[in-house]
Amino acid sequence: MTEGTISDRRGRLLLIGSVAVAVFMARLDIYIVGISLPTIARYFHAGTSAASWVAMSYLLFNCGSMLLVGRIADCVSARTLFLVGYAIFIAGSLLCGLSTSLGMLIACRCVQGVGGAVLVILTYTVIARFLPAASLGGAMGLLATAGALGIAVGSPLGGILTEQLSWQWVFFVNVPIGVVAMALAWRSVPAQGGGERRLGGLDYAGAALSFLAVAAFVTALFVGEEAGWGSAPVVALFGLSVGAAALFFVRQRRAKEPLVAGSLLRERRFLLANAITVCGLILMGGNGFLMPFYLELAKGLSSAAAGLVLLVYAATFMALSPFTGRLADRYAPWRLCASGMGVGAAACVAYALLLGSPGLAAAVVFLVGLALVYALFMAANAKQVLESAPTEHKGAASAVFGTLYTLSLLLGVNLFETVYSQATSGPVGAAASAGGAGAGTASAAASAAGAGAATASTAGATSATGWWLPGFSAAYVVGAVACALALLLCFGVPALEKAAARRAAAPELL
Numbered sequence: 001m002t003e004g005t006i007s008d009r010r011g012r013l014l015l016i017g018s019v020a021v022a023v024f025m026a027r028l029d030i031y032i033v034g035i036s037l038p039t040i041a042r043y044f045h046a047g048t049s050a051a052s053w054v055a056m057s058y059l060l061f062n063c064g065s066m067l068l069v070g071r072i073a074d075c076v077s078a079r080t081l082f083l084v085g086y087a088i089f090i091a092g093s094l095l096c097g098l099s100t101s102l103g104m105l106i107a108c109r110c111v112q113g114v115g116g117a118v119l120v121i122l123t124y125t126v127i128a129r130f131l132p133a134a135s136l137g138g139a140m141g142l143l144a145t146a147g148a149l150g151i152a153v154g155s156p157l158g159g160i161l162t163e164q165l166s167w168q169w170v171f172f173v174n175v176p177i178g179v180v181a182m183a184l185a186w187r188s189v190p191a192q193g194g195g196e197r198r199l200g201g202l203d204y205a206g207a208a209l210s211f212l213a214v215a216a217f218v219t220a221l222f223v224g225e226e227a228g229w230g231s232a233p234v235v236a237l238f239g240l241s242v243g244a245a246a247l248f249f250v251r252q253r254r255a256k257e258p259l260v261a262g263s264l265l266r267e268r269r270f271l272l273a274n275a276i277t278v279c280g281l282i283l284m285g286g287n288g289f290l291m292p293f294y295l296e297l298a299k300g301l302s303s304a305a306a307g308l309v310l311l312v313y314a315a316t317f318m319a320l321s322p323f324t325g326r327l328a329d330r331y332a333p334w335r336l337c338a339s340g341m342g343v344g345a346a347a348c349v350a351y352a353l354l355l356g357s358p359g360l361a362a363a364v365v366f367l368v369g370l371a372l373v374y375a376l377f378m379a380a381n382a383k384q385v386l387e388s389a390p391t392e393h394k395g396a397a398s399a400v401f402g403t404l405y406t407l408s409l410l411l412g413v414n415l416f417e418t419v420y421s422q423a424t425s426g427p428v429g430a431a432a433s434a435g436g437a438g439a440g441t442a443s444a445a446a447s448a449a450g451a452g453a454a455t456a457s458t459a460g461a462t463s464a465t466g467w468w469l470p471g472f473s474a475a476y477v478v479g480a481v482a483c484a485l486a487l488l489l490c491f492g493v494p495a496l497e498k499a500a501a502r503r504a505a506a507p508e509l510l
Contacts, residue, residue, distance in 0.1 A: 012131055014188040016139050019126060020146035021181045022082075022119040025089070025174065027147045029116065031154025032170045033058075036162045043167060044102040052222075057106045060218055061113030062120075063406045064211040069114075069121045070399020071202060071259040074392060078126050079189040085118025086182045093174035117402075124398035128386040130190055134329055136387065140379035141325015145318045152314035156307070203255040206248055210259065213244035214403065221414045229418070260396045269388035269496045272489060274400060276337060277385065278408045279486035280377055283344055283479040285412025287370060290420060291363070294472055299360060312364055316371035325379035333380035333387075334493035340376030341487040343369060348480035352473040373483075384493065412482075416475040424471030 034055060041051035073081055092112030099105035127139050161169040220237035227234055252258040252265065264270060295306035328336055347369040354362040382401070389397030 011188070012135065012139075014184075015126065015130060016142055018181070018184045018188040019123045020143055021177075021184060022086075022123050023143050023146045024150040025177060025181065026116050026119055026123075027150030028154045028157070029093075029112070029174065030055075030058075031151050032158035032161070032173070035154070035158040036167045036170045039162050039167045040102075040105070044105075046102050050102060053106050054102075054109055056218070056222055058109040058113040058116070059406070060215050061110040062116045063218065063403055064214040065114050065117045065207075066121055066399045066403045067210045067259045067396070068202070068207040068399075069117050070125075070395040070397070070402075071207075071257075073121055073125045073395030073398070075395075077191050078122060078129065079186065079191045081118060082122045082126070082185045082189050083182055085115050085122060086178050086185065087115070088112075089115030089119060090175055090178035090182075091115075093171045093178070097168040097171035120402050121395065121398045124382070124386060124401060125395045126189055128389075128394045128398065133387060137328025137333065137379050137383045138322070138326045140328065140382045141321045141323070141375075144321040144325065144375070144378045148314050148317045148321065152311060152318075203251065203257055203259050206251045206255055206259045209244050209248040209251060213241050213248055214407070216241035216244060217407065218410060221410050224414065224418075260400060261393050264389060264393050264396055264400075267388060268499075269493070270385065270397065270400075272492055272496060273381065273385040273388055274404050276486050276489045276493075277381055277401065277404050278411070279482050279489060280337065280341055280344075280381060281405065281408035282412035282415060282482035283348065283370075284374060285409030286416030286475060286479055287412075288409070289413040290416045290472065290475055291367075294355070295360075295363065298355070298469075298472070299363070309360065309363065310367070313367040313371050316368050317375055320371060320375035321379065324375040327376075328380040328383050332494070333384040334490045336376045336380035337384070338487055338490035340373045340380075341483045341490065343376070344373040344483035345480045345487060347373065348476045348483065352476040352480070355472050355476075356469050412479075415478055415482075419475045419478050420471035423474040424469075 037051050037054060040054060041047065044051070069081075089112055092108055092110075092115050095108040096105055096112060099108055123143065127136065127143070131139055157173075158170050161167075161173065216237045220234050220241065223237075224234045249265070252260050253262055291310065292306050295301045295309055301309065324336065347366055351362060351366040385401045386394065386397055
């Protein structure tokens with residue numbers, strides 16, 4: 001065990017429970033807000049595009065601030081930063097509920113997004129820093145279960161609060177939960193910091209470049225489908241993102257106190273594990289967006305009925321994740337990741353071929369299979385990413401992982417939507433644009449279901465024609481390709497691990 005590791009079982013369970021609440025809150029907030037966006041738009045007499053920035057502003061500041069938060073997490077007390085994150089998130093939530101204009105609400109969502117970034121990064125950091133490596137997979141499995149519960153509860157709870165009370169309560173509900181979570185964090189999270197480095201040396205220029213790169217990329221995805229991927233604004237945004245990212249990496253090599261240490265960027269195991277993350281999560285993001293449209297447009301289900309079918313995935317994932325998390329502590333994580341991606345590729349191909357079959361059997365079986373895919377993948381992948389980083393860089397490693405996690409899901413949403421739109425003239429693209437592409441991006445399943453409801457009335461008439469079949473099939477073939485790429489990358493992990501073991505055994509040869 002390394003210094004600072006919690007040795008007693010009760011302390012470990014208390015820590016896992018504390019960070020599980022943070023994961024639950026972070027996932028709940030995205031989905032509970034997504035379902036209330038139409039009501040918020042009506043309340044402020046705003047269009048759907050303007051209201052979608054309620055979701056987008058949170059996403060931009062949440063994802064864009066993660067690298068800076070990760071660097072801070074390596075310098076200061078874990079407990080202190082966790083409590084600060086909760087305080088920011090709670091204050092942002094309260095101010096969101098008290099907002100008197102759409103502009104104020106969007107600004108307060110930015111504050112809330114920063115708080116959410118702290119919670120996400122500290123979740124991974126404290127688990128990797130204070131739990132023994134032998135129990136890391138099991139902890140990640142429990143956290144995945146907490147996140148899935150937040151997703152499953154978010155939309156129904158948001159709908160109930162919005163309908164029975166008001167949209168403000170989708171934000172106010174975070175306040176009492178957050179206060180209890182702060183008390184639990186104070187008791188369970190050790191006070192130790194990640195190192196002795198001073199915050200005065202923070203690379204603020206690097207932080208600005210990382211925020212610019214992420215913000216430009218996310219905004220390009222947000223406007224790309226509506227404006228056209230080849231349009232001047234979208235091309236300029238992607239160019240700005242690539243340029244800022246390149247300058248960021250140059251800055252990290254020259255800065256005295258970089259956000260991401262050069263040694264971490266040179267660690268091949270860490271880079272490969274993150275590449276697996278990107279490829280592996282494309283299917284998750286894309287399916288979360290497109291599956292509600294399939295159930296409503298192709299199968300003629302109502303939004304409520306489609307939501308019940310989608311619960312099959314959430315329930316199966318929650319049931320399997322604690323078990324598969326423990327498997328990641330017994331077997332090499334890359335093997336579980338590879339198994340999941342292999343099953344994912346096969347499931348996507350089979351589903352693409354069976355989309356036109358009658359009834360819901362194909363969809364239900366696919367959702368159960370997808371739950372198995374990500375139950376195998378999520379905890380094991382998180383473990384191999386964090387294990388590949390040294391203790392003093394756990395915060396930065398968590399930040400890189402958290403940033404790529406979000407961006408990968410967004411990439412999956414846009415890939416599936418674009419492939420569908422190119423393969424068919426069906427209304428998914430129009431519905432997504434009308435409903436606010438940003439809302440769909442920030443909360444794929446919730447927003448997709450909301451947009452799909454606008455066209456559900458025509459589903460019965462159009463489902464028989466099969467116009468949707470080529471688009472959905474093509475999208476899931478893309479999902480199969482992404483899983484296959486992740487599978488191939490997984491086979492590179494053992495070679496890098498053997499090379500690292502040889503270097504550790506004979507450092508004099510380096």
